[in-house]
Amino acid sequence: MTTLHDVDDLPVRFTRRGRPDVRAVDGVSFSVSAGETVGLVGESGSGKSVTSLAIMGLLPKRGVTVGGRAEFAGRDLLRLPADALRDLRGRELSMVFQDPLSALNPVISIGLQVTEVLERHRGMSGREARAEAARLLEVVGIPDPTRRLREYPHQLSGGMRQRALIAMAVACQPRLLIADEPTTALDVTIQAQILELLRGLVQEQGTALVLITHDLGVVAGICDRVNVMYSGRIVEQADRRTLFVQPRHPYTTGLLASIPRLDSAADLPLEPIPGSPTDTVPWDTACAFAPRCTRRLDVCGTERPALADNGGVRLLRCHNPVPAAESLAVGAEGRR
Amino acid sequence: MTDSGPGAVLAGSAFGGAGLDPLGAGPEEAGGSISREAWRRLRGNRVAILGAVLVLLFVLVALLAPLLAPYDPKDPVLRSQITPGNYPGLSAQHWLGVDRQGRDELSRIIYGSRQSLLVGVVATSLGFAGGMLLGLLAGAFGGWIDSLVMRVVDVLLALPGLLLAITIAAVLGQSLTSIMLAIAVVQIPIFARLLRGSMLAQRESDYVLAARMVGVRRRKIMLGHVLPNSLSPVIVQATLSLATAIIDAAALSYLGLSGTDPDVPEWGRMLAEAQQDLVAAPRLAFIPCIAIVIAALGFTLLGESLREALDPKFRR
Numbered sequence: 001m002t003t004l005h006d007v008d009d010l011p012v013r014f015t016r017r018g019r020p021d022v023r024a025v026d027g028v029s030f031s032v033s034a035g036e037t038v039g040l041v042g043e044s045g046s047g048k049s050v051t052s053l054a055i056m057g058l059l060p061k062r063g064v065t066v067g068g069r070a071e072f073a074g075r076d077l078l079r080l081p082a083d084a085l086r087d088l089r090g091r092e093l094s095m096v097f098q099d100p101l102s103a104l105n106p107v108i109s110i111g112l113q114v115t116e117v118l119e120r121h122r123g124m125s126g127r128e129a130r131a132e133a134a135r136l137l138e139v140v141g142i143p144d145p146t147r148r149l150r151e152y153p154h155q156l157s158g159g160m161r162q163r164a165l166i167a168m169a170v171a172c173q174p175r176l177l178i179a180d181e182p183t184t185a186l187d188v189t190i191q192a193q194i195l196e197l198l199r200g201l202v203q204e205q206g207t208a209l210v211l212i213t214h215d216l217g218v219v220a221g222i223c224d225r226v227n228v229m230y231s232g233r234i235v236e237q238a239d240r241r242t243l244f245v246q247p248r249h250p251y252t253t254g255l256l257a258s259i260p261r262l263d264s265a266a267d268l269p270l271e272p273i274p275g276s277p278t279d280t281v282p283w284d285t286a287c288a289f290a291p292r293c294t295r296r297l298d299v300c301g302t303e304r305p306a307l308a309d310n311g312g313v314r315l316l317r318c319h320n321p322v323p324a325a326e327s328l329a330v331g332a333e334g335r336r
Numbered sequence: 337m338t339d340s341g342p343g344a345v346l347a348g349s350a351f352g353g354a355g356l357d358p359l360g361a362g363p364e365e366a367g368g369s370i371s372r373e374a375w376r377r378l379r380g381n382r383v384a385i386l387g388a389v390l391v392l393l394f395v396l397v398a399l400l401a402p403l404l405a406p407y408d409p410k411d412p413v414l415r416s417q418i419t420p421g422n423y424p425g426l427s428a429q430h431w432l433g434v435d436r437q438g439r440d441e442l443s444r445i446i447y448g449s450r451q452s453l454l455v456g457v458v459a460t461s462l463g464f465a466g467g468m469l470l471g472l473l474a475g476a477f478g479g480w481i482d483s484l485v486m487r488v489v490d491v492l493l494a495l496p497g498l499l500l501a502i503t504i505a506a507v508l509g510q511s512l513t514s515i516m517l518a519i520a521v522v523q524i525p526i527f528a529r530l531l532r533g534s535m536l537a538q539r540e541s542d543y544v545l546a547a548r549m550v551g552v553r554r555r556k557i558m559l560g561h562v563l564p565n566s567l568s569p570v571i572v573q574a575t576l577s578l579a580t581a582i583i584d585a586a587a588l589s590y591l592g593l594s595g596t597d598p599d600v601p602e603w604g605r606m607l608a609e610a611q612q613d614l615v616a617a618p619r620l621a622f623i624p625c626i627a628i629v630i631a632a633l634g635f636t637l638l639g640e641s642l643r644e645a646l647d648p649k650f651r652r
Contacts, residue, residue: 058548090550097549102542107564116560117550167549 004208005176006031010068012054012232024050025232026283027307030225034175037202039219039240041255044228045277048212049098050232052178054078056095057085067102072176086088091121093172098181100161104153108135110164111149117171136167140197159190163197170201175199178210183218195222216255220244228252231280231288234307238314248310248321250295287319295320340622374645384641390634398449404432407440409447410599414438423617432623435606436613441620444601445627451594451602452631455585460550462520465579467527468570474528475535475566476519476558485528492525501584505593512595515588519581530573568646575639579632586628603628 012025025047032038040048053059055070055077070077072093077085097103105113114133116210118124124132128147137145140163153161162182169177179198183191185327199222202209211223219226226243228236228251236249247253254273275292283304290300297320310316377383398402406429407413415438417424425433432441474485492500501518508514538544539562547557588594589604598605603624610620 056549058545086548086551086553088551089548090552095546095549097542097546099542103546105543105547105561105565108561115558116547116552120553122549165546168546170549 003029004032004034004073005210006069006071007051007055008069008071010051010054010066010070012050012059012067012307013065015063015065017195021138021197023232025054027233028227028229029234029307030227030237032176032208032210034208035202036225037199037223039223039226040210040229041214041219041226041263042215043214043277045231046229047232047240048214048229051229052095052180052210052212055178056089056093057082087121090117090174091172091261092174093176094169094172094178095180096162096166096177096179098168099185099187100158100165100254103165106153109150109152110156114149114164114168114171117168121172126198131298132171133167136171140167141168141193142167158186159193160189162186162194166194166197166201170205170207173205174207176208176210178212180212181214182211183215184213191218192221198222216259228255231277231283233283233317234290234315235289235317236314237307237316242313246324248314248316249318250293250320251289253322254294287317295322374642377645378641383637383643387634387637387639387641390630391638394449394631394634395453396444398453401446401450405440405443405446407443409439409443409601411440412438413440420609423613423620425617426619433617433619435549435609435620436617441623444606445603445623448601448603448606448627449631450623451512451589451600452585452628455512455519456578456581456631456635457586459516459519459581460523460574462516463523463577463581464527464570464574466520466524466590467529468531469628470524470528471531471535471570472558472563475532475539475562478536487529487534489525492521493529497522498587499579500586502591502593505588510593510596515585515594518588518593521582522584523577523581526577527570527573531566531570534569535562538562538565547548569643572639572643572646575635575642579635579639582635583628586624 003154010025010028011023014022014024016022026213028047028051030038030040042048050059054066057077057080059066066078068078072088077088077093080088104110111128111130111133114136115124115129118129118132122132133149134145137148141147142160142163148156148160148164153164156164162185166182177198182198183194186194195218198209198211201207211218213219221273223240225239226237227234228243228249230251236243236247236252237320243252244256247256254271257271258273260270264303273292274294280288281291281301285304287296287303287305289292293300299319305317305321307315307317310321393450396623414424414430414434417432418438423436423438424430424432427433428438430442432445435444463521470485470489474482501515501522504518504521505514508517535558544557544561547561552561585594586602586604586607589602590608592605594602594605606624607621610617610624614621
């Protein structure tokens with residue numbers, strides 16, 4: 001499998017006059033191949049969405065600097081002129097947003113919003129575009145598509161809105177699809193359907209999917225490889241099985257231990273990660289997770305850990321990773 | 337249901353009216369656009385109905401003036417019976433009596449509505465068009481264009497509206513056209529600022545990001561996505577502006593800045609003339625005032641209900 005998309009060390013800085021820069025994302029590297037699904041996992045504020053917007057060139061120009069490299073099919077998206085990037089977006093690269101209600105224009109019918117993409121990238125118009133739009137809605141599982149095309153976003157249910165949004169995103173069979181928390185705003189039953197839909201698209205069209213989520217259940221269901229992010233950096237990267245069976249980073253084990261489990265006693269308290277993501281220290285001088293870490297050593301507060309290869313199966317950014325034997329226990333428990 | 341603001345009280349009947357719906361189009365009917373939904377809510381709102389009736393009355397009277405008016409408004413039919421300080425009062429022939437020149441007051445009020453409507457519509461349309469253009473420029477381009485446009489708007493807004501209108505009308509000379517232009521200029525900054533603010537807010541929304549994501553061009557995003565979403569406050573303002581324009585027009589013609597022909601009936605000028613006979617015939621002052629209030633009130637009520645009906649907070 002050849003690498004379709006390769007993000008290499010992508011620092012994103014937010015600058016504001018009179019204030020120190022905020023480094024929202026730093027040193028994020030991952031790659032994804034056609035037909036593969038890669039997860040970006042982390043809690044709110046860990047830089048998942050900023051990463052995806054930076055790749056797509058959708059961050060505001062003022063006050064933001066993006067460095068590094070985001071290669072797509074041999075071209076660096078970050079160095080591409082705006083026009084060329086705009087031609088790629090929607091056709092080769094696409095994205096599904098978190099909240100389908102706000103990502104759809106409330107005063108324009110679903111039909112117009114879907115045909116707009118077809119007109120823009122596939123040169124269709126009129127009846128042809130409408131027929132194709134109806135077919136797309138059918139593909140994503142919306143019943144009675146011709147009627148739905150005439151309706152407005154507020155007349156659709158949450159799940160149907162998300163399907164419509166996915167229909168727009170895959171209208172041109174993009175080679176890379178980024179789904180930013182595609183199921184967060186939906187009911188659990190609908191979540192499963194949407195994930196199934198995404199998985200189907202990946203398998204049938206050979207799309208490379210980057211799935212951004214904070215839900216490890218979603219990751220377990222669909223991702224081939226997983227990147228765990230904390231405070232704008234990847235802290236652990238492994239394939240799904242390795243990560244779930246044998247998590248090594250204390251943050252990953254913490255995430256897994258904090259998930260409620262069907263087979264544990266109902267009154268057993270969950271194990272939260274202490275503190276909150278605001279308790280971070282800058283990565284420059286220390287490990288950002290150190291203030292919340294149960295395995296913290298002195299070195300964690302004075303020296304930045306590097307993302308290093310660990311046993312050939314994972315990348316790990318930690319001074320004192322969870323021992324393999326111990327993590328096996330957490331992982332075994334973490335398995336469904 | 338809704339529970340905030342004074343509007344909620346006014347909208348109280350909005351959802352209860354389904355059973356009385358004469359067309360039988362139930363609220364569950366699918367396939368309605370937002371404007372249709374707003375229309376439905378408007379129809380169920382008593383205040384909106386009252387406003388609409390007043391506006392309709394005003395417009396009909398203006399359009400059908402030659403049919404409705406019992407006399408020629410310029411014809412001093414009772415001039416012979418007029419003595420200074422003593423005019424014939426209300427009678428079966430002259431429902432609202434006659435003015436100091438013996439002209440039928442009712443006919444003059446009816447014909448006066450034409451001037452008010454004309455000035456209101458033309459001035460508001462011009463103000464709307466100008467304001468939309470400036471607002472669109474500022475809202476769509478941002479940057480230095482935005483700054484430039486908004487500074488001009490700030491300057492216009494810094495001057496009191498009526499004072500500015502008086503100055504412009506005075507400079508342009510006594511005519512109906514100059515009144516309309518003057519009022520339009522006063523309204524331009526209001527529309528411009530409203531549209532710009534609305535567009536700036538909409539530009540940050542997720543659907544704009546989503547449209548950019550699928551590669552939609554900038555111009556299409558601005559005109560096809562942002563503008564339609566930014567219109568509702570501007571439309572509401574246009575309705576309210578009609579009321580302001582009618583009042584301002586009356587004020588300007590009261591000050592003698594309208595046309596030079598004193599025979600043409602205008603509510604503002606009728607008020608000015610009545611001032612001289614305030615003691616002998618106070619009704620001559622009250623009648624045009626009431627006409628102005630009714631016309632302005634109709635548009636204001638309609639505008640406020642429209643705001644309610646289009647407000648996304650009340651939607652769904």
